[in-house]
Amino acid sequence: MTDLGPLIPRNREAHPPALDPDYKTSVARSPNLPLLSMESSLSEETGPTFGHGLIGALDNNLILNWTKGAAPAVGERILMHGRVLDERGKPVPNTLVEIWQANAGGRYRHKKDTYFAPLDPNFGGCGRTLTDADGHYQFLTIRPGAYPWPNRGNDWRPMHIHVSVFGHSFGQRLITQMYFEGDPLIPRCPIANTIKDRARLDQLVAPLDMASSRPLDFLAYKFDIVLRGRRQTMFENKLEGM
């Protein structure tokens, strides 16, 4: 039985509310009126596909990709790896995973970041890859630094890597962040704390994975990502063209 029915409705309790006053920018950017909930249609059940021709050889190696392999970035070398699964626990193969992050000093290579930690001339801060047949992906990168941000008087972002995933349908689209096990800034961060259920926040914290680290080279952190699933088709109306 294939999962080609409508998308499983999004479990909004797993997600942050739109409005969280401790994250000040959300106050004027959160809808007041309820979302319109409907069963998915072709518009949400279809989605873009990406070929391997898109992905360059160094795209998933943030230590080397900015300099095209000429010189490595500064910082603690880490492997970020995991699987993309759906709510039914099935792997999501051949889907695009994109990441971006600050450098080891907590500075982003973006025209609008003016934090005085210096840019690393050898670090760009973005990477991308496609999951394999079992939903696995991996990136070689450096551990990003924590950094201060203008919110309350003295707020700091914990070390984190932004993660964007497509899945196979536009309705599965997700952007989230990976945090690092043991970071004392996580429980102090108003953005991490937009997630009200501790179990759901813990799901975004990658454990140190010594079994996947490489001696004398890099540590590893494991980060699995779960996307919305789809209902199974036995009793579903057939959607024309699918």
Added chain:
Amino acid sequence: MVQKLEVLVESASQTAGPYVHIGLMPTYAGNAGAYAQEVGVSPIAEGAQGEIIEIVGSVFDGTGWALRDAMIESWQADAAGRYPGMDGADPAVSGLCRFAADAVTGEFTLRTVKPGATSARGGGTQAPHISLWIVARGINVGLQTRVYFEDEDNSTDPLLARIEQRPRVDTLIAKKTAPGKYRFDIRLQGAGETVFLDI
């Protein structure tokens, strides 16, 4: 104890933050060359069938200020109403576009082909529309909405029919400003708040 359900919980969303462009639109972030080919630069290639249109707009917050840091993705069918990957779909329509509010003016532009009507589950038709997904600093879960067109027949669209307060339907309809040109503003909050979707 009852049987265990073999289901996982979707990973919680987190804001895309102010620097989303680094990862998803490197050239916009000032990092041209990060990738040989960026994703979603245009939803159409040379030779796409149908009417080429341009949709211009802004994303306004609850104070009426146009966001300078919003990033939007669009997804759509081709001129005949076929989504990429479906039988007979126009090979020149990839369907996905990424575009950002201008860092100075806050205005975005989407250049694409006007999509055709698409089928709805169990019969019926969805009026021509483009799906949007909006992310930015301060948006905790990406906001879904749709662009419909004022010069199309929207009377039997199943989604528009579900909007109880009829004046709110207008928030999803792009206004024609010239041949092939439309205006579509998105209001995150307050007067004229756009209908956002949970689909």
